[in-house]
Amino acid sequence: MSRVTLEAVGKSYGAVTVLKPLDLDIADGEFLVLLGPSGCGKSTTMRMIAGLEAITTGTLRFDGRDVTALHPRDRNVAMVFQNYALYPHMTVADNIGYPLKVARVGRAERLAQIEAAAKKVDLTPYLARYPRDLSGGQRQRVALARALVRSPGVFLLDEPLSNLDAKLRVAMRAEIKHLQRSLGVTMIYVTHDQIEAMTLADRVVLLNDGVIQQVGTPDEIYDNPGNLFVAGFIGSPPMNFVEGLGAGGRFAGPGVTDLPCPGTGKLTLGFRAEDTAIADTGRFSGTVYEVEPTGEATYVVLQMGPHRVNLRCDKKFRPDLGTTLRFDLGAGQALFFDTATGQRVR
Amino acid sequence: MNRGILYSRLLTFLFWIAMSALTLLPVWWMFLVSVRTRADLFGKPSFLLDVQAMTWENYAAVLSNPTFQKYMTNSLIVATSNAVLVSVLALLAAYAMSRFALVGKDNLFFWVLTNRMAPPAVFLLPLFLMFTGLRLGDWSLFDTRIGLILLYCVFNLPFAFWLLQGIVDAIPKELDEAAYVDGASTFTVLTTVIFPLARPGLAVTGILTWVFAWNEYLFASTLTSVEARTITTGLAEFVTVTGTNWGQLAAVAMLTLAPAALVLALVQRHIVAGLTFGAVKG
Ligand SMILES: Nc1ncnc2c1ncn2[C@@H]1O[C@H](COP(=O)(O)OP(=O)(O)OP(=O)(O)O)[C@@H](O)[C@H]1O
Ligand SMILES: [Mg+2]
Numbered sequence: 001m002s003r004v005t006l007e008a009v010g011k012s013y014g015a016v017t018v019l020k021p022l023d024l025d026i027a028d029g030e031f032l033v034l035l036g037p038s039g040c041g042k043s044t045t046m047r048m049i050a051g052l053e054a055i056t057t058g059t060l061r062f063d064g065r066d067v068t069a070l071h072p073r074d075r076n077v078a079m080v081f082q083n084y085a086l087y088p089h090m091t092v093a094d095n096i097g098y099p100l101k102v103a104r105v106g107r108a109e110r111l112a113q114i115e116a117a118a119k120k121v122d123l124t125p126y127l128a129r130y131p132r133d134l135s136g137g138q139r140q141r142v143a144l145a146r147a148l149v150r151s152p153g154v155f156l157l158d159e160p161l162s163n164l165d166a167k168l169r170v171a172m173r174a175e176i177k178h179l180q181r182s183l184g185v186t187m188i189y190v191t192h193d194q195i196e197a198m199t200l201a202d203r204v205v206l207l208n209d210g211v212i213q214q215v216g217t218p219d220e221i222y223d224n225p226g227n228l229f230v231a232g233f234i235g236s237p238p239m240n241f242v243e244g245l246g247a248g249g250r251f252a253g254p255g256v257t258d259l260p261c262p263g264t265g266k267l268t269l270g271f272r273a274e275d276t277a278i279a280d281t282g283r284f285s286g287t288v289y290e291v292e293p294t295g296e297a298t299y300v301v302l303q304m305g306p307h308r309v310n311l312r313c314d315k316k317f318r319p320d321l322g323t324t325l326r327f328d329l330g331a332g333q334a335l336f337f338d339t340a341t342g343q344r345v346r
Numbered sequence: 347m348n349r350g351i352l353y354s355r356l357l358t359f360l361f362w363i364a365m366s367a368l369t370l371l372p373v374w375w376m377f378l379v380s381v382r383t384r385a386d387l388f389g390k391p392s393f394l395l396d397v398q399a400m401t402w403e404n405y406a407a408v409l410s411n412p413t414f415q416k417y418m419t420n421s422l423i424v425a426t427s428n429a430v431l432v433s434v435l436a437l438l439a440a441y442a443m444s445r446f447a448l449v450g451k452d453n454l455f456f457w458v459l460t461n462r463m464a465p466p467a468v469f470l471l472p473l474f475l476m477f478t479g480l481r482l483g484d485w486s487l488f489d490t491r492i493g494l495i496l497l498y499c500v501f502n503l504p505f506a507f508w509l510l511q512g513i514v515d516a517i518p519k520e521l522d523e524a525a526y527v528d529g530a531s532t533f534t535v536l537t538t539v540i541f542p543l544a545r546p547g548l549a550v551t552g553i554l555t556w557v558f559a560w561n562e563y564l565f566a567s568t569l570t571s572v573e574a575r576t577i578t579t580g581l582a583e584f585v586t587v588t589g590t591n592w593g594q595l596a597a598v599a600m601l602t603l604a605p606a607a608l609v610l611a612l613v614q615r616h617i618v619a620g621l622t623f624g625a626v627k628g
Binding site for chain 2: 050
């Protein structure tokens with residue numbers, strides 16, 4: 001078990017900086033998810049922690065010990081690769097037992113540990129097979145078992161579920177979370193899927209363009225986004241935005257008047273679809289652009305000036321297209337961002 | 347339409363029959379010579395095997411000849427050592443080239459290949475001088491098996507390197523990385539991951555270099571005299587020693603052919619796998 005500390009850790013390839021120096025303290029036994037769009041530097045961060053990528057600047061510590069220059073084999077981390085990276089010429093048992101074999105664990109001891117690891121991920125009937133004869137989900141489990149088998153200090157998983165179909169993904173998600181809980185290990189998990197991040201994480205680190213946008217629990221990130229990027233990235237449908245002007249503590253924009261707000265100048269109002277309530281006396285108005293029933297609710301797309309916003313309404317609600325709807329938000333459900341910088345204004 | 351296919355099939359068939367005959371007839375002829383007595387040889391030529399008159403005495407004579415035994419042993423040692431050495435060195439070079447950022451990588455690769463471009467005969471004289479001139483006391487590379495083995499490395503390495511580079515490149519880099527994270531050293535990665543996965547390619551490399559060393563004539567005949575002489579070069583000389591005994595000459599030729607054919611037959615399966623290796627990676 002390990003606490004992982006990144007102190008101003010950054011990465012550049014020649015003149016290209018792909019990761020700005022970032023600070024992060026990952027507690028022992030924490031489930032941390034690195035989330036962000038493609039190419040934002042998630043894999044790079046993880047590979048630096050594993051030692052597969054040299055750290056350009058900064059210091060990496062495991063339990064306070066400086067491991068910045070340590071070879072991957074000396075870091076006692078386990079990694080699950082996106083394509084699993086199973087050794088194709090070895091059976092499932094040999095794949096799982098490889099870290100033990102390399103560490104010169106005796107045969108009997110090794111077999112016992114392989115059995116135990118395979119059991120944890122329900123692989124016992126497949127131990128004699130080769131990876132090519134397994135399904136995607138089974139391969140994924142082999143990769144997990146190989147990581148589990150030698151009780152590493154840190155678990156690293158790089159998009160471990162992205163090659164699975166939707167149903168299996170949901171099932172494996174729960175298994176991974178359960179495994180992490182029951183073993184109490186430090187787990188760092190990379191994904192670009194925000195649902196995965198929200199469901200799994202103790203804490204989420206949201207990255208964009210090699211810069212940390214926000215670090216927090218899933219609830220914090222969802223309820224209190226620090227900037228427009230976070231607000232727009234998290235949530236499905238994403239947060240609604242309406243651009244307008246703030247003056248004298250009041251916000252005015254298309255379809256919005258007389259809304260109390262902090263700050264002045266060009267502001268962007270943000271609110272979530274599920275926080276809205278249809279009300280004839282509401283302070284917000286727009287015309288119905290489209291109606292999208294999903295079964296459990298009906299989403300109404302409203303046109304407010306140049307913006308389209310989503311409202312989550314009762315599943316029976318079916319307004320006519322083109323009619324004007326009024327709605328309102330509860331206290332604290334309207335968030336404001338500086339339009340120019342994207343930063344939250346509180 | 348049907349008839350067209352039939353004709354084209356027939357034509358293809360006849361073509362390959364002709365090709366096979368062209369390549370196999372000399373071998374067959376040699377075999378016929380090797381199993382005839384001296385007296386029979388100068389009788390009426392025939393492509394048919396006369397089973398009654400067949401004799402193995404040429405083979406018996408050759409196999410019990412100490413000179414033949416020595417040359418055969420030399421050839422086996424030189425060809426096998428060369429194949430093993432070249433395969434190991436080329437695999438290491440290919441791995442380094444494939445996985446590490448080396449300065450001037452592309453130029454280096456091209457330079458290695460250019461080493462193979464000049465006709466080997468060009469190097470004959472300088473090599474002869476080197477082999478005889480470089481001395482450690484009484485010892486020089488001239489007429490030693492180690493000299494031939496090293497020399498054949500020079501000629502075989504570029505090709506082997508080129509072939510294995512493609513094979514190693516096709517092994518996903520994540521496998522190395524997974525092994526490193528699992529606690530393996532570079533050497534362990536090479537022996538437990540790269541080597542087994544490159545085995546089809548290594549089989550191809552091994553057989554081709556083996557055959558090259560086995561058949562090489564020019565250098566073997568100039569850079570050896572008695573001790574390290576190989577069977578390919580010894581062939582002609584061997585016969586002048588015992589008089590022009592065509593039957594025994596043919597027997598030696600057949601025996602020289604045999605190991606090469608045997609090795610090829612054994613690894614043929616791997617060669618096919620090696621040539622299609624890129625398609626089945628992962
Ligand atoms: N060798 C390299 N030289 C230059 N830039 C590189 C190199 N390797 C990666 N990059 C860049 O680093 C950035 C981060 O890459 P990284 O693989 O960490 O992204 P990611 O967040 O994992 O994306 P994805 O979700 O697509 O896997 C990318 O913009 C990529 O182009
Ligand atoms: Mg990635």
